[in-house]
Amino acid sequence: MTDTVKGAAPAGEPILQVRNLVKHFPLTRGIVFQKQVGAVKAVDGISFDLHRGETLGIVGESGCGKSTVAKLLMNLERATSGEVFYKGEDITRLSGRALKAVRRNIQMVFQDPYTSLNPRMTVGDIIGEPFDIHPEVAPKGDRRKRVQELLDVVGLNPEYVNRYPHQFSGGQRQRIGIARGLALNPEIIICDEPVSALDVSVQAQVVNLMEKLQDEFGLSYIFIAHDLSIVRHISDRVGVMYLGRMAEIGTDAEIYEHPTHPYTQALLSAVPVPDPQAREQRAAGADSGAAAGRGRIILSGDVPSPADPPSGCRFRTRCWKAQDRCAQEQPLLAVPEVFRGSGTPAEHESACHFAEERATAEAA
Amino acid sequence: MTATDTMAGAPAPATATAPLLEVRDLHVEFHTRDGVARAVNGVNYSVNAGETLAVLGESGSGKSVTAQAIMGILDMPPGRIPQGEILFQGQDMLKMSAEARRKIRGRKIAMIFQDALSSLNPVLSVGYQLGEMFRVHQGLSRKAAKARSIELMDRVRIPGARARVNDYPHQFSGGMRQRIMIAMALALEPDLIIADEPTTALDVTVQAQVMDLLAELQRESTMGLILITHDLGVVADVADKIAVMYAGRIVENAPVHEIYRQPAHPYTKGLLQSIPRVDRKGQELYAIKGLPPNLLHVPAGCAFNPRCPMAQDVCRTDVPPLHTVGAGRGSACHFWKETLGD
Numbered sequence: 194m195t196d197t198v199k200g201a202a203p204a205g206e207p208i209l210q211v212r213n214l215v216k217h218f219p220l221t222r223g224i225v226f227q228k229q230v231g232a233v234k235a236v237d238g239i240s241f242d243l244h245r246g247e248t249l250g251i252v253g254e255s256g257c258g259k260s261t262v263a264k265l266l267m268n269l270e271r272a273t274s275g276e277v278f279y280k281g282e283d284i285t286r287l288s289g290r291a292l293k294a295v296r297r298n299i300q301m302v303f304q305d306p307y308t309s310l311n312p313r314m315t316v317g318d319i320i321g322e323p324f325d326i327h328p329e330v331a332p333k334g335d336r337r338k339r340v341q342e343l344l345d346v347v348g349l350n351p352e353y354v355n356r357y358p359h360q361f362s363g364g365q366r367q368r369i370g371i372a373r374g375l376a377l378n379p380e381i382i383i384c385d386e387p388v389s390a391l392d393v394s395v396q397a398q399v400v401n402l403m404e405k406l407q408d409e410f411g412l413s414y415i416f417i418a419h420d421l422s423i424v425r426h427i428s429d430r431v432g433v434m435y436l437g438r439m440a441e442i443g444t445d446a447e448i449y450e451h452p453t454h455p456y457t458q459a460l461l462s463a464v465p466v467p468d469p470q471a472r473e474q475r476a477a478g479a480d481s482g483a484a485a486g487r488g489r490i491i492l493s494g495d496v497p498s499p500a501d502p503p504s505g506c507r508f509r510t511r512c513w514k515a516q517d518r519c520a521q522e523q524p525l526l527a528v529p530e531v532f533r534g535s536g537t538p539a540e541h542e543s544a545c546h547f548a549e550e551r552a553t554a555e556a557a
Numbered sequence: 558m559t560a561t562d563t564m565a566g567a568p569a570p571a572t573a574t575a576p577l578l579e580v581r582d583l584h585v586e587f588h589t590r591d592g593v594a595r596a597v598n599g600v601n602y603s604v605n606a607g608e609t610l611a612v613l614g615e616s617g618s619g620k621s622v623t624a625q626a627i628m629g630i631l632d633m634p635p636g637r638i639p640q641g642e643i644l645f646q647g648q649d650m651l652k653m654s655a656e657a658r659r660k661i662r663g664r665k666i667a668m669i670f671q672d673a674l675s676s677l678n679p680v681l682s683v684g685y686q687l688g689e690m691f692r693v694h695q696g697l698s699r700k701a702a703k704a705r706s707i708e709l710m711d712r713v714r715i716p717g718a719r720a721r722v723n724d725y726p727h728q729f730s731g732g733m734r735q736r737i738m739i740a741m742a743l744a745l746e747p748d749l750i751i752a753d754e755p756t757t758a759l760d761v762t763v764q765a766q767v768m769d770l771l772a773e774l775q776r777e778s779t780m781g782l783i784l785i786t787h788d789l790g791v792v793a794d795v796a797d798k799i800a801v802m803y804a805g806r807i808v809e810n811a812p813v814h815e816i817y818r819q820p821a822h823p824y825t826k827g828l829l830q831s832i833p834r835v836d837r838k839g840q841e842l843y844a845i846k847g848l849p850p851n852l853l854h855v856p857a858g859c860a861f862n863p864r865c866p867m868a869q870d871v872c873r874t875d876v877p878p879l880h881t882v883g884a885g886r887g888s889a890c891h892f893w894k895e896t897l898g899d
Contacts, residue, residue, distance in 0.1 A: 254760040255731075362848050392615040393787050394864075397831040397844035404841070419760060426833030426842065445838070463765035465790030467832050469813045472794055491769055492762045494716070495730045 208413055209243040209266070209299075209381060214275035214285075216261050220500060233500045235261040237437035238275070240526070243381065248407065248414040250428030250445070252421055252460070256496055257434040259417045263385045266415065267301050268292060279381075297327050300379040304386035306366035310358040316369055317354035320344070323376040330377050343372040346409075348402060364395035368402065375406065383415045388423060400427060421464050425449050433457045436507040437499055439526050443541030451538040453529060453548035456508045459490040506546070514547045522546070575647050576603035577781045578627070578666075578749055583641035585622050585805075588634060594852040596622040598805035599641075601879075604749065604781040611784045611796035611813070613828075615849050619805040620785045624751045627783075628668050629658045646748070664694055667742035671754035673734035677726040683710075683737050684722035690744040709740040713770060732763035736770065743774060749781040756791065768795055789832060793817060798885070801825050804850050804860035807879065811886040821888035821897050823865045859891070867892050 217232035236258040243249050251259045264270040265285070266277060272285040284295050303309035310319055320340045324331045331339045341351035347368040358366055367387060374382050387403070388396040400423060406412060418424050424431060425445050432442040433456065441454040452458045492511045497503055506524050509515040529548035532540040539550050585597035597619040604610045614620040625631040627643055629650065643650045645666065650658060670676040678686060687709055688702030697705065703722065710718035713736040726734055735755060742750050752771065756764040772795055775782055786792060792799055793813065800810040801824065809822035820826040830843040847864040850856055856863055862872040871891050879887040882897065890896055 254762060364848060392849060393789075393828060394615060394831065394845040395848065397842040398846075400833075401841050401844055421761070422833045425835070426838060449835075460762060463761040465764075465768075465788065465794040467789040467793045467817065467829070469793045469796075469817050489765060489769075491765055495732060495763075 206245060207242040208245045208280065209415075210276075210278040211242070211262075211266070212240050212276045212278070214239045214262070214265055214277065215273045216258075216265055216270060217273045231500055233498075234437050234502055235499055236265065237502070239434075239437075239439050241432055241439065241442060243413050243415060245380075245413055246407070246411050247429045248416055248427050250424035250431040251415060251417045251434060252419060252424050252431060253434035254419070254460075254496055256436075256499065258437040258499070259434050260385055262434075263301065263383045263415065263417055266383055267299060268296065293326070297330070297377045298379050299381045299383065300374040300377060302367075302370050302374045302382060302384045302387045305390050306363055306370050307390070309370055310366055312358055315355050315357055316344070316361075319358070319369060320372045320376055323373065327377055339376075340372075343375055346375065346406070347372045348398075362395075363391050364399060367391060367399050371399075371402065371406070375410070378410070379412070381413045381415070383417070385417045386419070387416070389418060389420060396423065403427065421449075421461065433460065436496060436502055438507055439542075439544065440508065441541070441543040441545075442526065443538075443543075447538045447541040451541075451550055453532065453539050453541075453543040453550055454508075454545045455512050455514055455547075457543075458551045459492050459511075462488070462490045463492075506544070514545075516547070518546055575644075577606045577608075577646065578783075579603040579642075579644040580623065580627065581642040581644065583623060583626060583643065584639050585619070585626055585631065586637050586639060588637065589853070592853050595855065596636075596805050596852055597626070600800075600802070600805070600807055602800045602807065602810065604783055606748065606779040606781050607775070609775065609782040609784060609795055609797045611786060611792040611799045612802060613786060613789070613792055613799055614802035615787055617804070617849055617852060618802040620802045621753055623802075624668070624753055624783065624785055628666060628751060629662060630668075663690065663747070664745045665747050666749045666751065667745070667747040669735075669738050669742045669750060669752040669755045671757055673731065673738045673758075674726060676738060677734065679726055682723045682725055683729070684724075687722075687737070687741055687744060690741060694745055705744075709744055710737070712743070712774075713737070713740040715740075730763075731759055732766060735759060735763075735767050739767070739770065739774070746778065747780065749783070751783045751785070753785045754787070755784070757786070757788070764791070771795070789828060801828075804855050805852065806860065806889060807887075808861065808889045809887065810879075811882070815883070815886060819897055821882045821886070821893045822890045823867050823892075823896055824861050826896060827864075827866075859889070867895065 214236055215238055216236040217234050219229045220231040220233060221227040222230045239262060251262065253259050261270065265272050268284060276283045277285050279295055287295060317340050320343055321336050324336050340354055344351045344353060349365060349368055361369065388399050391399060404427060407414060416424060416427055428445050430442065430444050431448040433440045433448065435456050441448060441452060441457045448457060449461065452461060494511050497510055503510050505521050506519040509519040524544045524546045526542050526544040528540055529543055580600055580602050583597055583600045587594045587596055600623055602610060612620045626638060638651060645661065650661065684703055684706045687706035691697040691702040691705050707718045707722050710722060715721060715733055715736055729737065756767050759767060768791065784796060796813045798810065798812050799816050800807050801822065803824050809816065809825045816825060817829065820829055827845040831845060833842060845864055850860055858873045858875055859877050862868040865872065877889045877891045879889045880893050882888050882893055
């Protein structure tokens with residue numbers, strides 16, 4: 194029942210619009226006379242929208258640029274080119290006071306709760322620090338009360354304000370990180386692998402907390418993670434990144450049930466299913482790997498270096514469908530022609546020349 | 558559900574001989590400034606040749622410490638093994654001399670560590686490190702050892718092994734480094750491999766490659782495998798049987814199919830329920846309340862009782878024994894019948 198609500202088109206206007214975002218890190222040679230010899234193309238032309246109250250999941254392997262995207266959205270890294278529109282204003286060019294004002298509304302929760310909290314600061318100081326930068330949010334006299342409220346909101350005892358981070362467990366620390374992210378009443382929270390450092394039994398607690406906070410405060414999330422099942426649970430839409438580009442983007446059901454990009458298909462098939470019966474089904478399916486209908490696709494080789502990405506489609510070096518065209522022509526992120534106007538769940542943006550649904554036989 | 562009970566994945570047929578490795582009533586404790594941490598509290602498990610045992614648990618559950626005790630690489634002190642037996646091919650390794658144990662380590666029992674980058678020596682080429690196994694254990698010459706290293710790298714499917722044998726660990730990707738770790742473990746064709754979170758640091762696509770490789774290598778031999786992990790997905794994928802650990806004890810053990818179908822311990826049940834599922838999207842995830850216990854202050858009675866939805870008074874006072882639930886199946890819960898029932 195709830196499926197239909199979640200699966201429906203995202204409500205609300207776009208709050209964040211990302212257009213052709215590029216980040217190249219220069220590679221230099223020489224110590225005194227530095228000469229640029231190339232660039233690591235960490236993010237190479239990414240576009241997407243984030244709507245109000247929505248969760249956009251971003252998945253991909255390490256090195257695909259998903260964390261760089263997070264930093265670019267926060268303006269922690271300057272984009273090489275491209276735009277990020279927050280409420281119609283391009284924030285990549287902002288600086289000084291204007292940037293500070295925008296940052297109040299876009300906050301971040303980091304991956305590792307062990308290193309992202311200053312061990313010498315009390316929890317009260319950590320959560321209250323944003324108020325030093327934005328004193329207009331909470332007047333000085335109110336701060337302690339506000340911090341205690343925040344602790345309560347994230348499910349920690351408000352009396353813990355004077356404790357230090359080491360006195361908390363991983364899950365509790367991540368709650369502190371979330372409380373700090375919430376302090377300035379932001380509209381958008383960018384979560385970079387917020388639960389992957391936590392114990393399995395604690396992950397669900399933190400995910401539930403984040404969903405509760407979203408409902409309560411109308412937050413929009415960008416949820417970056419490599420755990421595909423958690424991303425599916427929390428996201429309204431999901432984008433799949435590969436080597437600095439978006440391979441496919443769509444609603445959670447479109448991406449997980451009807452992926453049309455070979456990389457998404459391989460990625461999903463690689464996720465171990467917590468059901469031993471899936472093992473027999475897979476074994477019965479086929480052993481021939483890539484050509485298999487429903488079997489696991491084992492990708493050969495490693496992700497190429499982002500300093501020297503393949504021409505055309507970035508995935509072609511590991512793709513079993515690759516042809517000459519893939520090396521020459523970069524596939525654009527768009528609804529593939531075959532599915533255009535079909536009204537099926539396969540009709541979503543996918544950057545592949547040969548996009549098709551996998552295992553049509555399975556449905557038959 | 559019960560109608561489709563085809564027993565498709567029945568556990569490997571029990572061999573008539575003794576198990577390859579048997580851990581009996583193992584205790585490990587660490588003496589720290591703050592007191593004694595009982596990391597392992599009477600663990601029993603066994604692995605047969607050709608079998609995969611998954612040891613599932615969170616950090617601090619004692620799963621890695623047990624493995625270190627088996628390998629004989631536990632830091633002592635502060636560690637101590639006050640009680641227990643580790644029988645390998647019928648012999649208690651804890652009673653052996655250091656010399657005898659060293660002969661087993663690497664040759665008969667090998668280990669794959671989680672973090673390949675920090676487990677490999679950064680200043681020695683991988684070929685040298687692989688070759689070391691042959692030079693030290695088999696007394697091969699440098700040249701012969703190198704040839705064997707190349708063979709091994711081929712076996713774990715590192716492309717261009719001949720060209721890469723002189724490369725250093727940092728020149729390999731995470732997945733390739735983990736293959737080198739596997740190659741090193743396989744070098745002397747051990748009877749048992751202990752893999753401690755072998756794929757936790759890897760991406761899913763690479764994880765699939767590595768797990769696939771391990772399964773294939775195991776099929777080629779009669780190697781036993783102890784897979785230590787916290788990933789319920791990986792377990793379902795490769796294990797024959799599971800031991801679930803919590804606060805230094807085994808709370809449940811069972812053949813893999815049964816535990817996923819019908820867990821007999823509330824902890825296992827909670828873990829399985831907290832996996833996000835498609836049909837429950839939009840609802841709150843089931844979450845086990847509370848936190849894993851501090852080993853210096855393990856709750857009295859059943860260590861899981863403060864987090865358990867079924868806890869009664871008896872759980873707070875009596876440590877539950879491992880009740881026999883079925884063939885090859887046990888649950889350390891006073892209320893295992895009720896847990897199974899609903």
